[in-house]
Amino acid sequence: MSNNIDKTYDPAKVEDRIYAEWMEKKYFHAEADCSKKPFTIVIPPPNVTGQLHMGHALDETLQDILIRYKRMQGYSALWVPGYDHAGIATQIKVEEVLRKEEGLTRYDLGREKFLERVWDWKNKYGGRIVEQLKKLGSSCDWDRARFTMDDGCSKAVKEVFVNLYNKGLIYQGSRIINWCPHCITALSDAEVEHAEQAGHFWHIKYPIKDSDNYVIIATTRPETLLGDTAVAVNPEDARYTDLIGKMLVLPLVGREIPVVADEYVDKEFGTGCVKITPAHDPNDFEVGKRHNLESIRVMNDDATINAHGGKYEGMDRYEARKAIVADLEEQGLLVRVEEHSHNVGQCYRCGTTVEPIISKQWFVKMEPLAKPAIEAVKNGETEFVPERFSKTYMNWMENVFDWCISRQLWWGHRIPAYYCDECGEMVVSKTEVEVCPKCGAHMRQDDDVLDTWFSSALWPFSTLGWPEKTEELDYFYPTSVLVTGYDIIFFWVARMIFSGLEHTGKSPFKHVLMHGLVRDSQGRKMSKSLGNGIDPIEIIDKYGADALRFTLATGNAPGNDMRFYNERVEASRNFANKIWNASRFTLMNLDITENKLPAVSELRTEDKWIISKYNRLVKEVTDNLDKFELGVAVAKLYDFIWDDFCDWYIELVKPRLFDKEDASGKTAQYVLTYVLSNTMKLLHPFMPFITEEIWQHLPHEGESIMISDWPAYDAALDFAADEADMQSVMDAISAIRNRRAEMNVPPSKKAKIIIVTDKKEVFANGAAFFERLASASETVVQADKSGIDANAVDIVTADAQIFLPLDELVDKEKELARLREEKKRLEAEIKRVEGKLSNEGFVSKAPAKVVEEERQKGESYKAMLEKIEESIRSME
């Protein structure tokens, strides 16, 4: 310990030094230690491409709070760490750089060269986000962080793929999938965002074969006309019954297409006739299957028109749309154009409008996987916090579609399927297959890679060494908690749960703690395109990591969104500053070198008061943390430290500390130290740096607060009677301050105080406090009202009547008015209480405790009223 602590609180100075110390001592290291219980947290792998954003900071903060708490409770707390994932974002980022700096595309480089670039990029920037997380105080052992593209994880991915394939849960199939022409890849449904877009509704004539007649169809995507293979009407639609089975002539193309009847068509919408393009629309695809229609794909992967488009070949889809509409108009086939706003799917990464395209892709069959995943949440194997998110989860799981897992990217886990071009054989294998088992020809691996979330879904066990039976896997799995935002329930959480169940037989975590999104001060989602993102690092530089963490943990309930205001961080920083100064005060007055609690017999009422309050705080904070009520816990700590400890206890104890002759000064020092250092422990998970700094300066045992023991509730430290006594004195002090402020009496003007009370001893013990805290020049405590000036200011509290002889300042009329006002208020209260107590229903049905409380209140009010009435009489 050392009494030298900087005069001013400078977070940057403290935080950098302390983190370095922690790193040096390797406190973050966790290993399977069978003498302890495991506590494992799964973290979302931060993305290698991105800057740390507020969402990460929130994830990180909440996780770190839990980890630090559990570590202090003696758990072997492991953070399943990792960074980067085999995500499309990484590839796009590198492609972007490539295009900007060298004017090249990935195709110019070729697969191998391109992947080298990505690895370079990863090696150069992969650690960047980790460095940023460290500034936040992350107690993760980043040295053991895994990377999803590492060998171990790749092995797990292959294992899973092959297992699922062999069980028939992975299949290849033609499907309409969402295609991003910009990323040139398939997207899963979850990766498509829908946005309202203004568009047009083109009404087009389709001539009936061998007739001058025609039908009118309406479409929002006229370019898909090129791939039409039918027109559908509702079988119930009287307007079109005779048309069913007839042939139409497809405009511009000349192909003959049938009119089919299908329930899918809504009679009321549009014209009641729908063009059917099985290759470019999911619903049409289904219709096509029912009527055995041909699927004609008219677009290339980059959404340009292909050879089936005739004269439109090579045009971009939007160019083609224009050209087709113009040609239709020229031929008089365009009836009219309506304004029409409709929902358009967009790629969630790049925002490009997705194109539904028929394509051969790999799918995971979801139904058999979803069943146990639903069961695991139903039977409580995994619990969502707050609980309502389980409904969101169920809703999705119960209506889940097969999951398209192939991505036409190069960066990622390559699909372990091998094809023989000679005989058409396909082999799925964990190990590379070069020779066709059938014909002996060379085999080539599938070009596609797996969806990011396919490997991310394995995170909880692949990072622990699965499929090997490692000691770590055995000890740490299933994990304890997953902390994440509700926005990735479907992408990630759900998929981790069914993957864990399928491959390990256990749901990967016990609790899923959901938090909300961090929004800007106007409530908007933070995003790059809006430019409203707040950089956590800037905030840390300005206010400190402790202040940021405190802000993120505070003032919002789990799962609710949070608006981010600098003012809130400022308030947190002020709190840190308050702690700093209270500690500085404590240290300045310390000449003890050990941290222990004095014998109860030496403790004064105020000592017992703060100890008792502290003791209850331990219990409550522990309870709250166990229930993941982090915000509640931190609010209690804030109130205790600021109000009880700083504003009251320190002030109460000052005279004892300053008077070197007073032997009880030493007791006060012990109490200050004890309460402060233990409170620092309780606060440590939230504000790790400042608490470490202060704890180190105070008398302590052990090397670091982060490996110290979590405080325990001690029934022997519960001093209810002393708490109540102290409260009586504090109430009196507050009442006096209040009166003086109302009367504009400056603090410099001291006055004699006469306290008339039944609790003479209590107030006599506290007499000294009135001089310091209530501007008393002298304090007299007596049982009756003898010798009191009739003009004295009169203050009534529950346990005392206090008189201040300030006659020259007293405006008699005003004083009387105030007393009458007070009388009215008390009478109203008494009436309310009596109303309750005379209500038989209340007395007989309410819990005895509540009734007794009301009764006591009533008596206390009555006593006060009596005193007031007396005062009024004597003044009059």
Add this chain to the structure above:
RNA sequence: GGGAGUUUAGCUCAGCUGGGAGAGCGUCUGCCUUACAAGCAGGAUGUCACAGGUUCGAGCCCUGUAACUCCCACCA
């Protein structure tokens, strides 16, 4: 269309299983009181969205209404 959420002080939000409405910020008044002006002391401000219901008692439970938000599915 299906699901979830929100509505409490000027602003941002707490309010745990029903038992006299809270915090931070802002605001007003008075204080540089030897830890802290990033502070101290004191004050003001609420038909807890609305309407019913259950209950001795409702911000909290039930039903309905309104406004807003998010997620999922979507009509060509």
